[in-house]
Amino acid sequence: xxxxxxxxxxxxxxxxxxxxxxxxxPSYKNSGMSVMEISHRSALFDDIINTAEQDMRDLLKIPDxxxxxxxxxxxxxxxxxxxxxxATKYHKIGLLDSGHWADRAGDEAKRVGVKVDVLNSTKDIKxxxxxxxxxxxxxxxxxxxxxxxxxxxxxxYSTLPDTGATTLVGDMSSNFMGQQYNIEDFGAIMAGxxxxxxxxxxxxxxxxxxxxxxxxxxxxxxxxxxxxxKNSMFNTPPVFAIYAAGLVLKWLxxxxxxxxxxxxxRAKSDLLYxxxxxxxxxTAPVEKADRSLVNIPFVTGNPDLDAKxxxxxxxxxxxxxxGHRSVGGMRASLYNAMPYEGAQxxxxxxxxxxxxxxxxx
Ligand SMILES: *Cc1c(COP(=O)(O)O)cnc(C)c1O
Numbered sequence: 001x002x003x004x005x006x007x008x009x010x011x012x013x014x015x016x017x018x019x020x021x022x023x024x025x026p027s028y029k030n031s032g033m034s035v036m037e038i039s040h041r042s043a044l045f046d047d048i049i050n051t052a053e054q055d056m057r058d059l060l061k062i063p064d065x066x067x068x069x070x071x072x073x074x075x076x077x078x079x080x081x082x083x084x085x086x087a088t089k090y091h092k093i094g095l096l097d098s099g100h101w102a103d104r105a106g107d108e109a110k111r112v113g114v115k116v117d118v119l120n121s122t123k124d125i126k127x128x129x130x131x132x133x134x135x136x137x138x139x140x141x142x143x144x145x146x147x148x149x150x151x152x153x154x155x156x157y158s159t160l161p162d163t164g165a166t167t168l169v170g171d172m173s174s175n176f177m178g179q180q181y182n183i184e185d186f187g188a189i190m191a192g193x194x195x196x197x198x199x200x201x202x203x204x205x206x207x208x209x210x211x212x213x214x215x216x217x218x219x220x221x222x223x224x225x226x227x228x229x230k231n232s233m234f235n236t237p238p239v240f241a242i243y244a245a246g247l248v249l250k251w252l253x254x255x256x257x258x259x260x261x262x263x264x265x266r267a268k269s270d271l272l273y274x275x276x277x278x279x280x281x282x283t284a285p286v287e288k289a290d291r292s293l294v295n296i297p298f299v300t301g302n303p304d305l306d307a308k309x310x311x312x313x314x315x316x317x318x319x320x321x322x323g324h325r326s327v328g329g330m331r332a333s334l335y336n337a338m339p340y341e342g343a344q345x346x347x348x349x350x351x352x353x354x355x356x357x358x359x360x361x
Contacts, residue, residue: 063183072221075173089142094133100151105147152327167211170189195335199244
Protein backbone atom coordinates (compact mmCIF):
# COMPACT_ATOMS: atom_id res chain seq x y z
CA UNK A 1 0.00 0.00 0.00
CA UNK A 2 1.29 3.45 -0.90
CA UNK A 3 1.39 5.74 2.11
CA UNK A 4 0.72 9.45 1.75
CA UNK A 5 1.41 11.69 4.72
CA UNK A 6 -0.75 14.82 4.83
CA UNK A 7 0.71 16.07 8.11
CA UNK A 8 1.01 19.84 8.57
CA UNK A 9 4.47 19.46 10.11
CA UNK A 10 6.82 17.77 10.56
CA UNK A 11 5.74 16.79 7.10
CA UNK A 12 6.43 14.55 4.15
CA UNK A 13 9.85 14.81 2.51
CA UNK A 14 10.78 14.01 -1.10
CA UNK A 15 11.52 10.29 -1.58
CA UNK A 16 14.88 10.92 -3.33
CA UNK A 17 15.99 13.00 -0.33
CA UNK A 18 15.18 10.19 2.09
CA UNK A 19 17.04 7.78 -0.19
CA UNK A 20 20.08 10.08 -0.27
CA UNK A 21 20.07 10.42 3.52
CA UNK A 22 19.97 6.64 3.79
CA UNK A 23 22.85 6.24 1.34
CA UNK A 24 24.94 8.92 3.07
CA UNK A 25 24.23 7.73 6.59
CA PRO A 26 27.08 5.29 7.32
CA SER A 27 29.87 7.29 5.70
CA TYR A 28 29.30 10.80 4.38
CA LYS A 29 31.43 11.35 1.27
CA ASN A 30 33.62 8.39 2.27
CA SER A 31 34.71 10.17 5.44
CA GLY A 32 33.99 7.13 7.61
CA MET A 33 31.55 9.31 9.59
CA SER A 34 27.86 10.03 9.28
CA VAL A 35 26.69 13.64 8.96
CA MET A 36 25.52 13.31 12.58
CA GLU A 37 29.13 12.86 13.64
CA ILE A 38 31.08 15.42 11.64
CA SER A 39 32.42 18.61 13.16
CA HIS A 40 30.65 21.84 12.32
CA ARG A 41 34.15 23.30 11.93
CA SER A 42 35.10 20.78 9.24
CA ALA A 43 35.54 21.40 5.52
CA LEU A 44 32.77 18.83 4.94
CA PHE A 45 30.26 20.94 6.86
CA ASP A 46 31.51 24.24 5.44
CA ASP A 47 30.61 22.87 2.06
CA ILE A 48 27.16 21.74 3.28
CA ILE A 49 26.17 25.09 4.79
CA ASN A 50 27.69 27.26 2.05
CA THR A 51 26.07 25.21 -0.71
CA ALA A 52 22.71 25.27 1.08
CA GLU A 53 22.90 29.05 1.37
CA GLN A 54 23.90 29.49 -2.28
CA ASP A 55 21.14 27.16 -3.52
CA MET A 56 18.62 29.09 -1.46
CA ARG A 57 19.90 32.38 -2.87
CA ASP A 58 19.59 31.00 -6.41
CA LEU A 59 16.11 29.56 -5.88
CA LEU A 60 14.65 32.67 -4.25
CA LYS A 61 16.79 35.22 -6.12
CA ILE A 62 17.88 36.69 -2.80
CA PRO A 63 19.64 40.03 -3.35
CA ASP A 64 23.19 40.47 -2.00
CA UNK A 65 22.08 42.96 0.63
CA UNK A 66 20.05 40.26 2.38
CA UNK A 67 21.59 37.89 4.93
CA UNK A 68 20.58 34.24 5.11
CA UNK A 69 20.74 33.02 8.71
CA UNK A 70 20.30 29.54 10.16
CA UNK A 71 18.76 29.44 13.63
CA UNK A 72 17.31 26.89 16.02
CA UNK A 73 14.20 27.36 18.14
CA UNK A 74 11.57 27.07 15.41
CA UNK A 75 9.29 29.70 13.95
CA UNK A 76 8.14 30.37 17.49
CA UNK A 77 11.50 31.66 18.71
CA UNK A 78 11.54 34.08 15.78
CA UNK A 79 8.35 35.63 17.19
CA UNK A 80 10.66 36.74 20.04
CA UNK A 81 13.83 37.33 18.06
CA UNK A 82 12.37 39.44 15.26
CA UNK A 83 10.99 42.15 17.57
CA UNK A 84 14.17 42.14 19.69
CA UNK A 85 16.30 42.78 16.60
CA UNK A 86 14.00 44.86 14.44
CA ALA A 87 11.61 46.82 16.68
CA THR A 88 14.31 49.26 17.70
CA LYS A 89 12.98 52.73 16.90
CA TYR A 90 9.31 52.87 17.92
CA HIS A 91 9.27 49.63 19.91
CA LYS A 92 5.93 49.08 18.29
CA ILE A 93 4.79 46.78 15.52
CA GLY A 94 1.62 46.37 13.49
CA LEU A 95 0.02 42.96 13.07
CA LEU A 96 -2.58 41.45 10.79
CA ASP A 97 -4.53 38.98 12.88
CA SER A 98 -5.01 36.21 10.33
CA GLY A 99 -5.13 33.31 12.77
CA HIS A 100 -3.29 31.28 15.35
CA TRP A 101 0.30 31.88 14.24
CA ALA A 102 -0.14 35.61 13.74
CA ASP A 103 -1.71 35.81 17.17
CA ARG A 104 1.20 33.87 18.69
CA ALA A 105 3.66 36.29 17.06
CA GLY A 106 1.89 39.25 18.66
CA ASP A 107 1.85 37.53 22.00
CA GLU A 108 5.60 36.85 22.02
CA ALA A 109 6.43 40.40 20.86
CA LYS A 110 4.52 41.78 23.86
CA ARG A 111 6.51 39.53 26.19
CA VAL A 112 9.68 41.35 25.19
CA GLY A 113 8.13 44.75 25.79
CA VAL A 114 7.15 45.61 22.22
CA LYS A 115 3.76 47.22 21.71
CA VAL A 116 1.53 45.42 19.22
CA ASP A 117 -1.29 47.10 17.30
CA VAL A 118 -3.70 44.77 15.55
CA LEU A 119 -4.34 46.57 12.26
CA ASN A 120 -7.15 44.28 11.21
CA SER A 121 -8.57 40.90 12.19
CA THR A 122 -10.92 38.31 10.75
CA LYS A 123 -11.38 36.47 14.01
CA ASP A 124 -15.12 37.23 14.02
CA ILE A 125 -15.55 35.16 10.84
CA LYS A 126 -13.28 32.40 12.14
CA UNK A 127 -10.42 33.50 9.89
CA UNK A 128 -12.12 32.23 6.74
CA UNK A 129 -10.90 35.39 4.99
CA UNK A 130 -7.65 37.28 5.21
CA UNK A 131 -7.47 40.62 7.00
CA UNK A 132 -6.03 43.41 4.86
CA UNK A 133 -4.53 46.79 5.62
CA UNK A 134 -6.93 49.57 4.80
CA UNK A 135 -4.81 52.61 5.21
CA UNK A 136 -1.38 52.72 6.75
CA UNK A 137 -0.03 56.17 6.14
CA UNK A 138 1.86 57.13 9.26
CA UNK A 139 5.31 55.81 9.87
CA UNK A 140 4.82 54.69 13.48
CA UNK A 141 5.71 51.02 13.37
CA UNK A 142 9.09 49.40 13.18
CA UNK A 143 7.41 46.81 10.98
CA UNK A 144 4.19 45.01 10.19
CA UNK A 145 4.14 41.29 10.91
CA UNK A 146 2.20 39.14 8.45
CA UNK A 147 1.74 35.37 8.43
CA UNK A 148 1.75 34.60 4.70
CA UNK A 149 0.32 31.12 4.86
CA UNK A 150 -1.96 30.33 7.76
CA UNK A 151 -1.22 26.67 8.30
CA UNK A 152 -4.14 26.00 10.62
CA UNK A 153 -6.90 28.12 9.04
CA UNK A 154 -5.89 27.40 5.42
CA UNK A 155 -5.52 30.93 4.05
CA UNK A 156 -2.58 32.50 2.19
CA TYR A 157 -1.67 35.95 0.93
CA SER A 158 -1.00 35.85 -2.82
CA THR A 159 -1.00 39.63 -2.96
CA LEU A 160 0.98 41.23 -0.18
CA PRO A 161 -0.78 43.62 2.19
CA ASP A 162 0.04 47.24 1.44
CA THR A 163 2.25 48.47 4.27
CA GLY A 164 3.24 51.66 2.46
CA ALA A 165 6.66 52.79 3.63
CA THR A 166 6.60 50.50 6.66
CA THR A 167 8.82 47.41 6.64
CA LEU A 168 7.06 44.09 6.10
CA VAL A 169 8.15 41.04 8.10
CA GLY A 170 6.76 37.75 6.88
CA ASP A 171 6.26 34.39 8.53
CA MET A 172 6.63 31.92 5.64
CA SER A 173 6.96 28.79 7.75
CA SER A 174 4.42 26.75 5.81
CA ASN A 175 4.78 28.02 2.25
CA PHE A 176 8.49 28.77 2.07
CA MET A 177 9.66 27.68 -1.41
CA GLY A 178 6.12 26.60 -2.24
CA GLN A 179 4.77 29.89 -3.51
CA GLN A 180 6.59 32.73 -5.23
CA TYR A 181 7.23 35.98 -3.41
CA ASN A 182 9.61 38.80 -4.14
CA ILE A 183 12.22 38.90 -1.37
CA GLU A 184 12.74 42.64 -1.84
CA ASP A 185 9.18 43.28 -0.68
CA PHE A 186 10.23 42.17 2.80
CA GLY A 187 12.54 43.51 5.48
CA ALA A 188 12.76 40.02 6.93
CA ILE A 189 11.33 36.56 6.39
CA MET A 190 11.24 33.71 8.90
CA ALA A 191 10.50 30.06 8.21
CA GLY A 192 10.74 26.88 10.26
CA UNK A 193 12.12 24.08 8.08
CA UNK A 194 9.87 21.19 9.04
CA UNK A 195 6.90 22.13 6.85
CA UNK A 196 8.32 22.61 3.39
CA UNK A 197 12.10 22.49 3.69
CA UNK A 198 13.16 19.46 5.64
CA UNK A 199 13.26 18.52 9.28
CA UNK A 200 12.63 20.19 12.62
CA UNK A 201 15.52 21.92 14.37
CA UNK A 202 16.28 24.52 11.73
CA UNK A 203 14.72 27.93 11.16
CA UNK A 204 15.61 30.23 8.30
CA UNK A 205 15.83 33.98 8.60
CA UNK A 206 16.38 36.17 5.55
CA UNK A 207 16.93 39.76 6.57
CA UNK A 208 17.95 42.99 4.84
CA UNK A 209 21.34 44.01 6.15
CA UNK A 210 20.54 47.65 6.96
CA UNK A 211 17.93 46.51 9.51
CA UNK A 212 20.33 44.61 11.76
CA UNK A 213 23.08 45.55 14.19
CA UNK A 214 20.98 48.28 15.83
CA UNK A 215 20.85 46.81 19.33
CA UNK A 216 23.81 46.27 21.62
CA UNK A 217 24.18 43.24 23.86
CA UNK A 218 21.32 41.12 22.66
CA UNK A 219 21.54 37.55 23.93
CA UNK A 220 24.07 36.05 21.51
CA UNK A 221 21.82 33.22 20.34
CA UNK A 222 19.11 35.73 19.36
CA UNK A 223 21.32 38.29 17.66
CA UNK A 224 20.82 38.54 13.88
CA UNK A 225 23.92 40.67 13.45
CA UNK A 226 26.13 38.25 15.35
CA UNK A 227 24.78 35.28 13.39
CA UNK A 228 25.42 37.17 10.15
CA UNK A 229 29.02 37.86 11.19
CA LYS A 230 29.60 34.25 12.30
CA ASN A 231 28.07 32.62 9.20
CA SER A 232 25.37 31.15 11.53
CA MET A 233 28.07 29.32 13.50
CA PHE A 234 28.35 31.24 16.73
CA ASN A 235 27.78 27.89 18.42
CA THR A 236 27.10 24.39 17.11
CA PRO A 237 24.43 24.73 14.42
CA PRO A 238 21.84 21.99 13.74
CA VAL A 239 24.22 20.15 11.43
CA PHE A 240 21.91 17.35 10.33
CA ALA A 241 18.92 19.63 9.75
CA ILE A 242 21.03 21.96 7.59
CA TYR A 243 22.32 18.96 5.63
CA ALA A 244 18.73 17.72 5.10
CA ALA A 245 17.57 21.18 3.99
CA GLY A 246 20.51 21.24 1.59
CA LEU A 247 19.31 18.02 -0.02
CA VAL A 248 15.77 19.39 -0.32
CA LEU A 249 17.15 22.54 -1.97
CA LYS A 250 19.08 20.44 -4.51
CA TRP A 251 15.90 18.48 -5.20
CA LEU A 252 13.96 21.73 -5.65
CA UNK A 253 16.50 22.92 -8.21
CA UNK A 254 16.22 19.64 -10.14
CA UNK A 255 12.43 19.90 -10.15
CA UNK A 256 12.47 23.35 -11.69
CA UNK A 257 12.52 25.67 -8.68
CA UNK A 258 9.88 27.64 -6.83
CA UNK A 259 7.81 28.59 -9.89
CA UNK A 260 7.41 24.92 -10.75
CA UNK A 261 6.56 24.10 -7.11
CA UNK A 262 3.87 26.77 -7.09
CA UNK A 263 2.45 25.38 -10.34
CA UNK A 264 2.32 21.87 -8.87
CA UNK A 265 0.89 23.06 -5.55
CA ARG A 266 -1.82 24.90 -7.47
CA ALA A 267 -2.62 21.78 -9.52
CA LYS A 268 -2.86 19.59 -6.40
CA SER A 269 -4.92 22.06 -4.39
CA ASP A 270 -7.23 22.84 -7.36
CA LEU A 271 -7.96 19.14 -7.64
CA LEU A 272 -8.96 18.94 -3.99
CA TYR A 273 -10.81 22.29 -3.82
CA UNK A 274 -12.78 21.50 -6.97
CA UNK A 275 -13.86 18.19 -5.50
CA UNK A 276 -14.81 19.79 -2.16
CA UNK A 277 -16.78 22.59 -3.84
CA UNK A 278 -18.78 20.07 -5.88
CA UNK A 279 -19.33 17.73 -2.96
CA UNK A 280 -22.63 17.55 -1.09
CA UNK A 281 -20.97 16.12 2.00
CA UNK A 282 -17.83 18.22 2.44
CA THR A 283 -17.27 21.94 2.74
CA ALA A 284 -14.06 23.92 2.43
CA PRO A 285 -14.82 26.92 4.64
CA VAL A 286 -12.20 29.38 3.33
CA GLU A 287 -13.21 32.17 0.93
CA LYS A 288 -11.99 31.18 -2.55
CA ALA A 289 -9.69 34.14 -3.20
CA ASP A 290 -7.84 33.60 0.07
CA ARG A 291 -7.29 29.86 -0.08
CA SER A 292 -3.91 28.35 0.75
CA LEU A 293 -2.15 26.24 -1.89
CA VAL A 294 -0.75 23.89 0.73
CA ASN A 295 -3.01 23.60 3.79
CA ILE A 296 -6.62 22.71 3.07
CA PRO A 297 -9.13 22.40 5.88
CA PHE A 298 -12.51 20.81 5.22
CA VAL A 299 -15.44 19.51 7.27
CA THR A 300 -18.58 17.40 6.99
CA GLY A 301 -20.24 19.35 9.77
CA ASN A 302 -20.70 16.12 11.74
CA PRO A 303 -17.85 15.36 14.18
CA ASP A 304 -18.75 11.64 14.34
CA LEU A 305 -18.59 11.34 10.58
CA ASP A 306 -15.30 13.27 10.55
CA ALA A 307 -13.87 10.78 13.06
CA LYS A 308 -15.07 7.83 10.96
CA UNK A 309 -13.51 9.37 7.87
CA UNK A 310 -10.16 9.97 9.55
CA UNK A 311 -10.05 6.37 10.82
CA UNK A 312 -10.88 4.92 7.39
CA UNK A 313 -8.40 7.22 5.64
CA UNK A 314 -5.66 6.10 8.00
CA UNK A 315 -6.44 2.49 7.18
CA UNK A 316 -6.22 3.33 3.47
CA UNK A 317 -2.73 4.79 3.94
CA UNK A 318 -3.83 8.45 3.87
CA UNK A 319 -2.25 9.63 7.09
CA UNK A 320 -2.64 12.65 9.33
CA UNK A 321 -5.71 14.30 7.83
CA UNK A 322 -7.16 15.18 11.22
CA GLY A 323 -7.75 18.93 11.45
CA HIS A 324 -6.04 21.12 14.02
CA ARG A 325 -7.76 20.94 17.41
CA SER A 326 -8.77 24.61 17.18
CA VAL A 327 -10.63 24.14 13.87
CA GLY A 328 -11.74 20.49 13.94
CA GLY A 329 -12.71 18.45 10.89
CA MET A 330 -9.95 17.53 8.48
CA ARG A 331 -6.93 19.21 6.98
CA ALA A 332 -4.80 18.02 4.09
CA SER A 333 -1.33 19.51 3.76
CA LEU A 334 -0.05 19.34 0.18
CA TYR A 335 3.48 20.63 0.57
CA ASN A 336 6.13 20.52 -2.17
CA ALA A 337 7.04 16.91 -1.47
CA MET A 338 3.44 15.65 -1.83
CA PRO A 339 3.09 14.20 -5.34
CA TYR A 340 0.01 14.86 -7.47
CA GLU A 341 -0.83 11.16 -7.05
CA GLY A 342 -1.21 11.77 -3.31
CA ALA A 343 -3.80 14.49 -3.85
CA GLN A 344 -5.54 12.25 -6.41
CA UNK A 345 -5.59 9.32 -3.96
CA UNK A 346 -7.16 11.56 -1.31
CA UNK A 347 -9.85 12.85 -3.69
CA UNK A 348 -10.66 9.29 -4.85
CA UNK A 349 -10.96 8.21 -1.25
CA UNK A 350 -13.21 11.16 -0.29
CA UNK A 351 -15.41 10.54 -3.31
CA UNK A 352 -15.87 6.90 -2.35
CA UNK A 353 -16.51 7.86 1.27
CA UNK A 354 -19.17 10.32 0.19
CA UNK A 355 -20.96 7.68 -1.93
CA UNK A 356 -20.81 5.13 0.90
CA UNK A 357 -22.14 7.58 3.45
CA UNK A 358 -25.01 9.17 1.57
CA UNK A 359 -27.80 10.22 3.90
CA UNK A 360 -25.81 9.77 7.10
CA UNK A 361 -25.22 13.49 7.49
C1 LIG B 1 4.44 25.74 12.40
C2 LIG B 1 4.40 27.21 12.30
C3 LIG B 1 5.04 28.04 13.23
C4 LIG B 1 5.74 27.51 14.45
O1 LIG B 1 6.77 26.70 14.15
P1 LIG B 1 7.63 25.96 15.27
O2 LIG B 1 8.80 25.53 14.47
O3 LIG B 1 6.81 24.84 15.80
O4 LIG B 1 7.99 26.95 16.31
C5 LIG B 1 5.01 29.39 13.03
N1 LIG B 1 4.37 29.93 11.98
C6 LIG B 1 3.73 29.18 11.07
C7 LIG B 1 3.03 29.82 9.92
C8 LIG B 1 3.72 27.79 11.20
O5 LIG B 1 3.09 27.03 10.29
